[in-house]
Structure formats: C-alpha cells, structure tokens
Amino acid sequence: WKSLYAEIILVQIGMSLVTLSRFVLGVATLLHRAAEHTKMERLHRMLQTARIINLLERVRSWTSAKVHKRRPNLKASLRKLFLAMLLVSVIPLSFCILSYYMYFYQPPMQESYSFACCDDLDTTVCSLPFPSFHHMRRDDSSRTGWRVTLESKLLPPMRNNNKRIDLSFLDGLDGFSPMGGPILFYLDGLKEAVEAQDSGFSPNVNPTLPYDFEDSITDRSITLLWNVKDQTLIPHTARLDYLDPQGPIVLLIPSQPLHHATHYAVAVINAPDANGNLLPPTPGMQRLIWENVSLPCSRDTDRLKRYQEVLIPSLARAANWTTVAEGTKSSDSLQLMFDFVTMSDESLEPIRTIRDATLRQLDKTEHHVHITKIQNQNCYWPWTLVARTIHGSLRVPWWLESDLRDSTLSWKSLQSGRSNGWGEAKFTIHVPCSLYAAAVNHTSREQNSLNAILDYGHGLFYNRNEANEYSLLKIA
Numbered sequence: 001w002k003s004l005y006a007e008i009i010l011v012q013i014g015m016s017l018v019t020l021s022r023f024v025l026g027v028a029t030l031l032h033r034a035a036e037h038t039k040m041e042r043l044h045r046m047l048q049t050a051r052i053i054n055l056l057e058r059v060r061s062w063t064s065a066k067v068h069k070r071r072p073n074l075k076a077s078l079r080k081l082f083l084a085m086l087l088v089s090v091i092p093l094s095f096c097i098l099s100y101y102m103y104f105y106q107p108p109m110q111e112s113y114s115f116a117c118c119d120d121l122d123t124t125v126c127s128l129p130f131p132s133f134h135h136m137r138r139d140d141s142s143r144t145g146w147r148v149t150l151e152s153k154l155l156p157p158m159r160n161n162n163k164r165i166d167l168s169f170l171d172g173l174d175g176f177s178p179m180g181g182p183i184l185f186y187l188d189g190l191k192e193a194v195e196a197q198d199s200g201f202s203p204n205v206n207p208t209l210p211y212d213f214e215d216s217i218t219d220r221s222i223t224l225l226w227n228v229k230d231q232t233l234i235p236h237t238a239r240l241d242y243l244d245p246q247g248p249i250v251l252l253i254p255s256q257p258l259h260h261a262t263h264y265a266v267a268v269i270n271a272p273d274a275n276g277n278l279l280p281p282t283p284g285m286q287r288l289i290w291e292n293v294s295l296p297c298s299r300d301t302d303r304l305k306r307y308q309e310v311l312i313p314s315l316a317r318a319a320n321w322t323t324v325a326e327g328t329k330s331s332d333s334l335q336l337m338f339d340f341v342t343m344s345d346e347s348l349e350p351i352r353t354i355r356d357a358t359l360r361q362l363d364k365t366e367h368h369v370h371i372t373k374i375q376n377q378n379c380y381w382p383w384t385l386v387a388r389t390i391h392g393s394l395r396v397p398w399w400l401e402s403d404l405r406d407s408t409l410s411w412k413s414l415q416s417g418r419s420n421g422w423g424e425a426k427f428t429i430h431v432p433c434s435l436y437a438a439a440v441n442h443t444s445r446e447q448n449s450l451n452a453i454l455d456y457g458h459g460l461f462y463n464r465n466e467a468n469e470y471s472l473l474k475i476a
Helices: 002-036 041-049 053-063 067-104 190-199 283-290 303-318 345-363 411-416 433-440 464-468 470-475
Strands: 136-138 146-148 183-185 223-227 236-241 249-254 263-269 334-341 369-376 386-397 422-432
Touching (some): 190 236, 223 236, 263 303, 283 303, 345 411, 386 433
Antiparallel strands (some): 183 249, 263 334
C-alpha cells in the first residue's frame, strides 16, 4: 500500500505539471493577444504599476514588427514544454496502472492438465487428493518401500503470476511430511451442505465436517483419519477453504504430528447433501470399488487390491459404527478414500543440516526481530480465542535459491553446510485469551499460565495464514 500511495502521489505531481504548463501557455497567449492591440494602454499601465519590467518589455517587443517572427518560436517552445510534461506524467501513471493490476487483479487460473496424470478419485484439481500413493512410486531400496514423485504440472498455478512451483526438490523423499497438514480433498456437494448447516437452514444435516477434535473420532464426523496398521483413529479438524470461492477445498488438520514411516488413510463416509440425502461417491471411487476397475493413468497399480484387502477391513475395525464390511465391496456410505505413507526419519537429514547450521550462525550474531503490526482483540466475548496477534519478521540465514515465493532449497548450500547469506523470514504470534486473562487477572475468562509454545509451520499449498485456523487457536 505504501508503494501504491507513492505512485499515486507521482501521478498527481505529473498531472500538476501538465496543468501548470497549460496555464503558462494560456497566460502567454492571452498577453500576446492583448499586447497586439495598440489601444489597450490601460494594460500597459497595469503592468508598469506592478513593476513587471521584463514582462512589459517582452510585451512591447511583441507589438513591434518583429513579433511575427518571434511569436511562432515562443509558441513552439511552449508546445514542446507541454508535450514533455505530458510524457513525464505518463510514466508514473503507467506505474500506477501496473500496480493496480498486480495488487487487485487476480488473473484466471491457467489449469491445463492435458499432459498430466491426474487421479480420478478426486477430479476437483489434478493434484487432489493430497497426499496419496498416486504421487509416489515403488522403491524397495527406501526404508518405507516408496519414493515421492510429484509432477510440477499437477499443481495449480500460484495466484498473481500463474507460475507453478518446481517440485523436483521433493523427489527422492521416502514419504510425505509427518507434520500432518493440511490433508486436502473435496467432494461435490459438500460446500452446499456445510453452508446450509452453518446458516441454520438445514440443522438436521448430520454428520458433518468436524470442527472439534472430539467429534472427529465419532459417528458425528464425515471424515476419518486412521493409522492403517494400528487401526486407530487420529483426532483432527476439517474445514472448507474459500481461497477460490468457485472451487473450495477441504483442509484436514491432524491434532498431532503423525508417526514416521507409517501408513495412514483418509475416508469420507456418510456425507449428506444440503437436504440431508447421502452424497454419491466420486466417479473414480465408484469405478474402483463397485466395478473393480483400475483407474486410468493411475501409477498406484495395487490400489484396488490394497483397498479391498487392507484399507476397508482396517476402517471397519477402527470405526465399528460404519457400514463397511470386511472383505466385501463398500456400500454407498463410503464416498472417498485415499492413503499415503509418511517419511522416515532418515529423510529429515537435510532439514537437520539446516537446523544445526542455522543455530551455529545465530549464536555468532545478534538477533534482529522487527515487529510490523500488533492486533488486539476484545476477550470479553466468549467466542474470541486470541487476545493479541503479532506480525513480524526475523533476520535468519537463507537456505533458498532466492527470495521469491516459488524458490526452493539450495542443494549447493546444503552440501556445503553454508547458507546463501541472510534474509527476512516472516512470522505470526497468537497470544490466547486464557494467557492474557492470567496476566491481567481477568476473572471472566479461563486463566492459564504459559506452559508451552505451539510452533506450527504451514504446508506446501498454503502460507502462514494457516495458523489462523480455528482448531489451532483452540489448542493454544
């Protein structure tokens, strides 16, 4: 906004110069015409009274016989001055228009997946559901037996520049992040059902997306996350993300980090529509479970066998209230299911290298923290969870290729153990109302002392605004 204001001021200055040049041209023309009339002695006396000697001499010279030779040159000079000022004013005006386009205009997403291998289980976006075995390949040499294989063209382009992130730096990992978030998917009709329930028009729409961890492991939740081997449900929350209102996505966030090198699965079950009727399974799910047909372009060739022999029996034991029977085809209630494996601790060696080298560099220099904004909330209202939000930046060793949003880790820096210099890392701190109440002895709210700090890093598809998620604020 500051740069936008500066450009607007430049435009105003440029337009002022244009107006001034036009005024000078107009005054000169008026005096020109007035001085040509010999009967206007009164104007001459006014100019003498005002002691504008130089101007009077020029006016008198214009009335001489040489005026017709000098006048065209003066007008031509003024016209050139006017055109020069006009051109100068166009430059800041162009910058202003360009800034408006960059700040406010969101170009349409150029989602072209004609050469990508999309997963038919979820046709919302080519990369969904995420994570899943569709984005992996078999590798018996790894600890998990799998390797991540992400195609950059599978991802939707970033906002504002329509560029796709190069994900080759993730290839070679033997699983997905155990930090567990967010897990992404969508089911047609889910948005309308959730909005109908939130608005109160369909209060009987149940079950629904779990807003609380307690509900996520009961029959009140349409999403189930479980450890396939242990057959245990994982508490989580799930919300609709409206970054793209025309194409919302469900964000599923586990309540705790997942285990390393572990097989997990996600199921959408018994999800109703806005009228309370059962939503149909996704087309890919119908073909896979009902027709026993392997999905086209699926790199997960063992999916059908694994679903029937492993996932469905495991789900039936983990959530015994479901209508999924062991060893049989799924009923209509199972609308979507996908699974993945988390990375082993061996895949964290590059991250540990960055952590240790960063700590060594920070020990040798002063910490530079800059607070950019502080937002205070009124904890009087019981639904307010955060008393204060602090936005800032921290000067840290820089391990990325550049400071652009689509930049990735620098393997050259990782191999050398030295960063690419220093950069600014932005952060957000939420101070919960319970901590504020304890600090000021606010008796109307629950008081809690500072026992721990919840450190949260956002996922691949999002940014630090992910920390504003209700479930995370509730944990804090």
